[in-house]
Amino acid sequence: MNVKFKDLIEQTFEFPTEEFSLENSNLLFHGLNLSDLVAQYGSPLKFTYLPKISENIGRAKKWFDSAIEKYGYKGKYYYCYCTKSSHFRYVLEEALKNDIHIETSSAFDIKIVERLKRDGLIDADTYVICNGFKRDAYIENIANLINGGQRNCIPILDNYEEIGLLTSRVKDRFQVGIRIASEEEPKFEFYTSRLGIGYKDIVPFYDKHLNDNPNVELKMLHFFINTGIRDTAYYWNELLKCLKVYVRLKKHCPSLDSLNIGGGFPTKNSLSFEYDYQYMVDEIINQINLACEEAEVDVPNIFTEFGSFTVGESGGAIYQVLYQKQQNDREKWNMIDSSFITTLPDSWAINRRFIMLPVNRWNDTYERVLLGGLTCDSDDYYNSQQDLNAIYLPKFNPAQPLYIAFFNTGAYQETIGGYGGLQHCLIPYPKHLLIDKDADGRFHVSLFRDQQSAAENLEILGYAADNDTAEHAVYSAEESIHSNKPILK
Structure with missing residues (x-):
């Protein structure tokens, strides 16, 4: 027995x-x-x-490289680490061994970025994607980072006020992104994410506040949903809505060349865990390719912000x-x-x-x-x-x-x-x-x-x-x- x-x-x-x-x-x-x-x-x-940190970063890069080759995708892929998952110094040091970039979410995050830059772990070309709702301290730290020569620091606009706060502090022309306020799953207690700007408001916002602003270049559209990257009708529907916004915005804004699909790869929570990462990456790349081909616009560079998956x-x-x-x-x-x-x-x-x-x-x-x-x-x-x-x-x-x-x-x-x-x-x-x-x-x-x-x-x-x-x-x-x-x- x-x-x-x-x-x-x-x-x-x-x-x-x-x-x-x-x-x-x-x-x-x-x-x-x-x-x-x-x-x-x-x-x-x-x-x-x-060692598991570098292993998972390497796996994700291979999945995207494979999909890009499979579909003849013309854009590049950039892996960002979402620091709020773990700000631990030795986690960041291990992750940065793998030629990756950083996503931040608060004022103190920028202080960590400055320390990493001082120690030579990142340089002026490293992408620093600044997410989150931004108040004075965060805005000030982002501005200091850009003014200090961080060429690829991209604050992601979460609301209408942030562009004015940033332009009043950043000395020279700088890049920004816009976050889409995605619609949540029906089981949520609210319909729309509190983060970002609504789908229908993004192009009018660009036309009114960014198009004629000589100090700002729109670089990135940011998309993320709380349930993560999963093979569900809800995820694919939200991704297609995001792509419709991207192609509309791209026709208004030639400088837009990047799509950030956020994080959301799951981690193993049982010995029977199953998830086809390569299939999901393949299908994401395929859907972006098809949407841009149909709209006759160039495909974007793809950014991800894997946090839990990384660490x-x-x-x-x-x-x-x-x-x-x-x-x-x-x-x-x-x-x-x-x-x-x-x-x-x-x-x-x-x-x-x-x-x-x-x-x-x-x-x-x-x-x-x-x-x-x-x-x-x-x-x-x-x-x-x-x-x-x-x-x-x-x-x-x-x-x-x-x-x-x-x-x-x-x-x-x-x-x-x-x-x-x-x-x-x-x-x-x-x-x-x-x-x-x-x-x-x-x-x-x-x-x-x-x-x-x-x-x-x-x-x-x-x-x-x-x-x-x-x-x-x-x-x-x-x-x-x-x-x-x-x-x-």
């Missing part, structure tokens, strides 16, 4: 996968034994597997199951040594599901459980997988510690959860590891930051630090990443 956890997974999914395999009873992630990671660093911990699959979190509570005859609660609300906020805020697997004890029998966090909040729980509608784990045994890992958590969780700040119920933020891999296949693991201390939290709350007892166990990013930490093979 097949009652081991390993049997359950192998009967339910195609396993092993490109990311996951087993060594005895322990889980390997891209060949790295996670039990070794726990033995060395303990739990709870978060990790960022940097999501690089992240993970590991917890220990501390205790099991039998609350009634059917519900067993496995209590972890951290909090879902603080470390995986998407799991409760938008009911996001992640790939979750035990780190060890795969040869043990399994049981159905619920997972509970350490806070006193009733919403601090995790109760199902994407495709199983339940959670199965090796049976709890106080004599044999059980560790569990959540994968593909690299996008948004840190910034939404409040990285380095106060967490719900003052549950400390876990330690954070950086994992890299050299040309010889050896893993380099370094501690970016240790778990938050009580003294750090008290200081944030305004309590005077006790210098005799305060323990600030914070590791400098500069010192940590370049230190000679042990290498796991």
Whole structure:
């Protein structure tokens, strides 16, 4: 009788996968034994597997290159990274190794761009696409960037007022884009996105405010829908509406030569995840080609702003199951040594599901459980997988510690959860590891930051630090990443 956890997974999914395999009873992630990671660093911990970032960027570039060649597409493709997915320095450094560009969404984002430029990671020709609703600080920082020589900084106009604010601060002629306010899916509580300018208003806006403005050149039309790039009637209908606007605007504005289709590639949320990326890219390129051919206008250069797709699959979190509570005859609660609300906020805020697997004890029998966090909040729980509608784990045994890992958590969780700040119920933020891999296949693991201390939290709350007892166990990013930490093979 097949009652081991390993049997359950192998009967339910195609396993092993490109990311996951087993060594005895322990889980390997891209060949790295996670039990070794726990033995060395303990739990709870978060990790960022940097090579996955470059891998996904390379995959996307190949899909677009293939589609461009297949359809004889005359435009170019530009990959932008959406920084709000993760502003983490080492994520950006890894991404920028791949000849990509940047998309920003706030005033502080521009400060990061300036730092990257100062450090030589981007140059004046790097495209900096500035999205979002822009107030004084953001406008001022964009203007400073353009005035400082960032030739390809393109602020995307979100409303009618922004063009006046920008022209009053930018010294010379500059490029802009216009964002389309797309219509939302019928299930949404509102009909039209709050971001951008309505379909029917874009050409009149250009004619009135941009056409005769000697200081502005319209370069880009921006299109994005919240549900992402998916093979649905809704997506294709919105894309065709966008293309109708593009060809109309192109006939009014010869300088328009780029279409930004935003982000929206999904990341894996289960072991049975299926998505035909190449088909979607092929069809997008084909639809743009056909629309422009029919309208007898030149095809645009294509920009994307992949954020979650770039960084999501690089992240993970590991917890220990501390205790099991039998609350009634059917519900067993496995209590972890951290909090879902603080470390995986998407799991409760938008009911996001992640790939979750035990780190060890795969040869043990399994049981159905619920997972509970350490806070006193009733919403601090995790109760199902994407495709199983339940959670199965090796049976709890106080004599044999059980560790569990959540994968593909690299996008948004840190910034939404409040990285380095106060967490719900003052549950400390876990330690954070950086994992890299050299040309010889050896893993380099370094501690970016240790778990938050009580003294750090008290200081944030305004309590005077006790210098005799305060323990600030914070590791400098500069010192940590370049230190000679042990290498796991």
